[in-house]
Amino acid sequence: MPLLFALAAIIAIVATVLAISRSNVVHALLYLIVSLLATAVAIYALGAAYLAALEVIIYAGAIIVLFVFVTMMLNLGDAVQRQERAWQPGRGWIGPGVLAALLLGEFIWMVTEGGLGSQVHRVAPKAVGMLLMGEYVVGVELASMLLLAGIVAAYHLGYGLLPKQKAQQPTSETTEVGTK
Amino acid sequence: MISMGLLFAGVLFVLGVAGLLARRNLLMILVSIEIMLNAAGVAFIAAGALWNQADGQVMFLFILATAAAEVAVGLALVLQVNHLHHTVDADAVRQMKD
Known part of the structure; x- marks a missing residue:
């Protein structure tokens, strides 16, 4: 199971990197769908089967479809894509990249120092439903x-x-x- | 495994932050916000798996509902901006009155 999780997490991270760096919005959305599907696998590996299904149905199925609809409605031409490409490789990525990398470094340090427990507990869908409709x-x-x-x-x-x-x-x- | 889950959520969130800061296309800004919300949900699930509680999964469901409502309103605003300015450039709407 850890191998499954690691593989899915790597795929999700690579797909997300590609998604946020595409100049064509439709390509970005396709990569985002791959990322969300891989995230669903990772969630399944974390012991939440119910939410893995919901991730596919609602995130990849409903929310991204809404994005695709709007992208089709806007019908952005080549001019927008050329503008995006002109913005892309420039220095616009340096500042955000450095800030995000610092944040990530801090987070890695925090998680590895914390030494959280290593075993996974499976939480059944029934428990989620009982809690959702009760408390x-x-x-x-x-x-x-x-x-x-x-x-x-x-x-x-x-x-x-x-x-x-x-x-x-x-x-x-x-x-x-x-x-x- | 759990710390790997939190690490995964953190990497996704940071990627969302980087995209949000770097992109100027309103659609891509919304996509980055989706990535960040999803990452927050993954963090909740990892924490729920750590404590063997279903509460984390319930929180993910609430995040899902919030993301759906947010994206509906956000995309309607993008359509409105495109209608008014004929672009999805975030710089086009930096003035309150035009």
Whole structure:
């Protein structure tokens, strides 16, 4: 299992590095999907099978698909990609890279000095569900309210962008946004 | 193994920070925020595995809901910015009134 975890973690990290450095947004999203799938494997190796499934379904399945939809809607031309490429290899990466590397070094030092335990406990999905619908039921309600607010805000912000004949039928649009 | 999990989460988070600081494309900024939220969730799962508690996984579910709501609003704002300025460059929206 540690080998599985290490392999998945390395794949996820490499894919994330590639994702944040692509000039084409679609390529970045494809690498991000690979990263999220590898992260799901890593989560499974950490003993959380239920959340590994949710990682694939919600992150890779829903959130990234939303990104792909918006990228397709924006239909960014070659001009944007050329602009991105012009920004890419320059000194824009030095400052953030150094800061991020310092942060990472500090974190590695903290984790290795800490000497946390080494065995993995498996937590069954049932325990998660019992806790979610018992102790954390208020949090679940708050999360559903947050999602509702997100849907309403996204609909409100996107309302003016709809074509005219669609904008006059708000009911059908509401169901479309709701199912996302 | 658990410290490896925390290390993995930390590396992912740091990569998200680097992307957030370096990129000027609004879509890529949102992608970096997603990477950071995901990394925070992985850290919660690793901590939950360490203490043999389901609470970490519950927190990951809440992070998932937050990320979904955040990305819906964020992408709607990106569409709005693209509509107004015909670009997804974050520098285009540095002025409050135009």
